[in-house]
Amino acid sequence: MNKTFLLSVILGVLCFPVKAxxxxxxxxxxxxxxxxxxxxFVHFSVNTYTDMEWGYGNESPAIFNPTKLDCRQWIRTCKEAGLKGVILTAKHHDGFCLWPSAYTEYSVKNSPWKNGKGDLVREFVDACHEYGMKVGLYLSPWDCNHPDYGKPEYITYFRNQLRELLTNYGELYEFWFDGANGGRGYYSTDSLxxxxxxxxxxxxxSLTEMVYELQPNCVVHGGSAQNIRWVGNEEGYALEEHWSTVRKPELYDKGIPNGKQWMRGHADGTLWIPSETDVSIRPGWYYHASEDHKLKSLSQLTDIYYESVGRNSLLLLNLTPNQEGLILEQDSLRLVEWYRRYTSELKKNLVNQKMKVTGKNxxxxxxTLDGNRGTYWEADTKTPVLEVDFGKELTFNRLLLQEFIEKGQRVKQFVVEYFDNGNWQKLDEQTTIGYKRILRFPEVTASRLRIRITDAWEAPCLAEIQVFKAExxxxxxxxxxxxxxxxxxxxSNKDASIYYTTDGKEPQPGVSPRYQSPVPADGDRIIKAIAVDGKKKSTTATRTFTGSKAHWSTLPDKxxxxxxxxxxxxxxxxxDVLEVDxxxxxxxxxISYLPDQARWANGIVVKYMIEISLDGIRWEEAARGEFANIQNNPVEQQVIFWQTHKGRYIRFHALSTVDGQKSMGVAELDILFSKN
Incomplete structure (x- = not known):
């Protein structure tokens, strides 16, 4: 078949019309x-052993030696957490391959793991098949190890590796091309x-065509011919208004980065390219022991579910196996707890087909009340009104809506109301619905619920209306x-009692101190706390602090x-320089650096230099480097000096920022002190 014609067919089906x-x-x-x-998502490679997020391509294969690698443990955890598929980073930006590629020596075949006879991708795929999980693979287009990167010869190499992964490991549901391309590396030379x-x-x-041709049931993330898209951030949320449609590239808004446009999509888009929300269960994408206490809380993960799946996106949640090749027990438990929590909140649908539902057509x-998204009601107007009579008073705090997206994403705006004391009260007013929209709100008690579609492209097709009372x-x-x-x-619960410790030990209700007022806890401390309300007990919150900053100052800007x-x-x-006394x-x-945490942050530092001084006159360089992927993942960054330095003054230089400005934004700057 003519390949150009095949690609035209593939791209064309993304936007074929319905009823003209x-x-x-x-x-x-x-x-x-x-x-x-x-x-x-599973990120595991040489970065796991170098404590880095992005490698430079000069990491020795000799460091890759997971002593207890168990892909079955990874996949079993995912299965127990209700996840339906898993994507493995087969090759990240450093270029190290987790399979014995025939086209490079920079792979597991030259590592001590299994004496160079192992194939981690194969073990991963076999584990997925054992537990009935769908398989996805990630292949970084950027390769900091390959000497020909940036030349035409590298494209041949990349195409060969792509074919290896597409043909040797069975059916794939998703193939991931990363958007990070070109940058600092060794590229098999002696210099960075x-x-x-x-x-x-x-x-x-042509690369994407190869995926579609060899894996016809596979979606593609990344590149200019993708059929799913990045949500536009790595924080775990889609915007409240969120479209599965985007415009053709030449019609994008000028001057606005694609990522920001993808966060909303385009209401007038002509291509169906739904979004994927990728986020890690920890701050980083790879395992770092320093982040063991920074696991996302149950509440954070629950918010992520509602703000991704509940906003018309798909959630891709990253896990980080450690150097032994295992997911930490605390990570596994948190993942399963999260699944149990959000499914329990949406377990019992309070409406059913026995209830009276009224509206035109x-x-x-x-x-809309049968619990089956495969059936739907199509209105006869763009602004229909539906009313559900519960037949009795119900108390609820969740509303789930679904469009029958096989006929397109039609709803632009809607209002939800409930009947109380003889009057209709507004519960919420929102924009899009799409595949799934879940609204959360304080509990209300009502006998009737009304949904008014106030704007739509065409007569709406609603598949589901579900109501829940989440504990x-x-x-x-x-x-x-x-x-x-x-x-x-x-x-958040004002009636709860809080118990805490300041020495890192697990707090015990009735044994540990009960919080009543601010607690003096200067110096290096690990604070842990739990909340208790009757039989309810929260998970443990943990924060690690260094010494007091009461007398610190910044020069010259106070x-x-x-x-x-x-x-x-x-x-x-x-x-572009911050000096601390x-x-x-x-x-x-x-030091540790936390960039501006605002959604539209300014002055996020990419390249940095740090200097130390005893007298504020003579300065010595202590560190220089680059914060990898900080634009997409603006979490706390830790910099370890080349050696211990004694000083009173410290300078933090922003050599470059994400937005290219000669200024920087700092939410928090912390100093790591010697324990001696």
Missing amino acids: QTLPVPTPVQLQWQQMETTA HTRKITADYYPWE RKKLKY TPLDAPVITRNKNGEVKLVC AGTLVFDENQHTTWVGK LQSAKEMTG
Whole structure:
């Protein structure tokens, strides 16, 4: 078959019309993918052993030696957490291959793991098949190890590796091409340097065509011919208005990055390219022992579910096996707890077909209450009104809506109301519905519910209306400490009692101190706290603090003290160098930097340099480097100095920022001191 014609057919089906409309609709493969709802990512490679997020391509294969590797444990955990498929990073930006590729020596075949006879991709795939999980693979287009990266010869190499993965490991449901391309690496040389590529370096149409040809049931993430898209951030949320449609590339808004446009999609888009929300269960994508206490809380993960799947996206949740090749027990338990929590909140649908539902075109109205998204009601107007009579008073705090997206995403705006004391009260007013929309709100009690579609492209096709009363578990306390060393504990449930420890031990109700007022806890401390309300008990909250910052100051800008006020929601934005006076000389081993945490953050530092001084006159360079992937994952970054430095003053230089400005934004700056 002519390959150009084949690609035209593949891309064309993304937007074939319905009843002479222009609304795009999903292909069967896209629909099957969206219905998976929650899937997993696994990042595991040489970065796991170097404590890095992005390698430089000069890491020795000799460091890769997981002594207890158990892919079955990974997949069993995913299965127990209700995830439907798993994607493995077969090759990340460093270029190290987790399979014995015939086209490079930089792979597991030259590692001590299984004496070079292992194939981790094969073990992963076999484990997925054993547990009935769908298989996905990730192949980084960027390769910091390959000497020909940036030249035409590398494309041949990349195509050969792509074919290996597409043909040797059975059926794939998703293939992931990363968007990070070109940058600093060794590229099999003796020096760290930067290689840049042109926008048309990768022949994406032919590469993607290969995937569709060899894996016809597979969706593709990344590249210019993808049929699913990145959600636009790595924080775990889609915007409340979220379309599965986007415009053709030449019609995108000028001057606005694609990622920001993908966060919403385009209401007038003509291509059906639904979004995938990727986020890690920890701050980083790879395992770091320093992040063992930074596991996302149950509440955070639950919010992520509602703000991804519940906003018309698919969730891709990342797991981080450690150097032994195992997912930590605490990570596994948290993942399963999360699944049990959100499924328990949406377990009992309070509406059914026995209830009265009224509206125009009544013939198929009952389909909206049958619990089957494959049946639907199609209105006879763009602005229909549906009313559900419960027949009695019900108390609820969740509403789930679904469109029959096989006929397109039609709803632009809707209002939800409930009947109370003889009047209709507005419960919520929102924009899109799409495949699935879940609204959360405080409990209301009502006998009737009304949904008014106030704007739509075409007459809406609603598949499901479901109502739930979620029992909300007790959230863990929030731990903060001011710069004077006083710890404050707050729980969202005002009736709960909080118990805490300041020495890192697990708090015990009735045994550990009960929180009543701010607690003096200066110095290096690990604070743990739990909330208790009757029989309910929260998960444990943990925060690690270093010494008091009461006497620290910034020079010359005193407003810079925001960078150590222990409040990540305040940000100092200033020039490209920040100088801190500790008031006395101390032994320092590194720093941690938290960028501006606002959604539209400014001055996120990419390349940095750090200097130390005893007297503020003579300075010594302590570290220089680059924060990999910080634009997409703006979490706390830790820098370890080349050696311990004694000093009173420290300078943090922003050599470059994400937005290219000569200023930087710092939410928090912390100093790591020597334990000696």
